[in-house]
């Protein structure tokens with residue numbers, strides 16, 4: 001297998017991870033989560049979303065989170081911006097990167113951002129232009145690229161089509177997202193191979209939710225297709241409020257355990273990620289869903305008891 005020597009991970013726990021929490025999570029906890037992640041070596045941090053608080057109340061404190069976030073040199077802080085209102089707020093908050101998010105199915109586009117795919121691209125156009133003129137990095141997500149909760153199957157051609165439209169807006173990176181975590185390894189290979197004919201591989205990333213337990217396998221399948229950028233979420237937190245039943249993103253601890261096992265550098269400190277995953281799970285009052293995180297924490301506990 002021809003694998004990259006280094007993989008770039010964007011930690012999306014504070015955003016994708018927390019956006020779906022039913023109970024309000026305090027701004028203090030959000031900020032401490034970001035601090036701990038930065039302490040574990042995270043260099044691409046998706047911190048929050050500048051979306052409508054009526055649609056996603058959990059992200060209503062986006063400006064405060066950004067204001068209190070430590071900003072060490074070399075860290076790219078990104079935020080979601082569905083429209084110009086979100087962009088203006090992101091700019092004022094000092095974001096380094098803005099993320100626009102489209103869908104590969106019309107039904108999901110309507111539910112998530114209340115407009116058609118074509119309308120969303122027109123809404124993103126001024127955001128993309130403003131990002132370029134302010135020299136912010138521009139990232140995009142293509143949701144439901146491997147299956148849609150409303151439409152079911154999503155043709156590969158629909159994913160390629162949206163990815164091309166986002167490429168034409170000048171996106172520096174386009175994340176191909178399995179919003180509901182249904183994709184399988186062979187499908188991931190097919191989708192990335194098709195998209196990579198239109199968008200250079202170094203501009204693509206994989207964003208996998210783990211509903212069907214396929215996310216780590218899907219990371220491997222992506223690596224085999226030449227993808228070397230991934231989003232992941234500490235402790236496997238997450239889910240989209242507009243994708244009912246979908247569970248969290250692939251856990252950062254699991255991805256890092258996989259990659260380090262393959263001899264691939266991430267720049268991340270697995271021990272500190274494990275601590276952070278256990279800490280945020282305790283804050284939320286439940287057990288982490290990271291298999292590697294829980295196994296490593298249990299091993300540590302056993303070792304502490306026997307010494």
Ligand code: HMG
Nearest residue numbers: 050051052055082085086112113114141143144177179240
């Ligand atoms: P709309 O209702 O059509 O928009 O929503 P609107 O322009 O009519 O505005 C409605 C109200 O929202 C107005 O307030 C606006 O000011 C306000 P009112 O006048 O009623 O008081 N508003 C905003 N407030 C703050 N920030 C903004 C903003 N925009 C409008 N940016 C809209 C359209 C796009 C705004 C809405 O649908 C929305 O916010 N959607 C976001 C949904 C969301 O955050 N989903 C989760 C993130 S995407 C995801 O998780 C997928 C991903 O992880 C990849 C994957 O896994 O697939 C990225």
Ligand code: MG
Nearest residue numbers: 016177179240
């Ligand atoms: Mg997501």
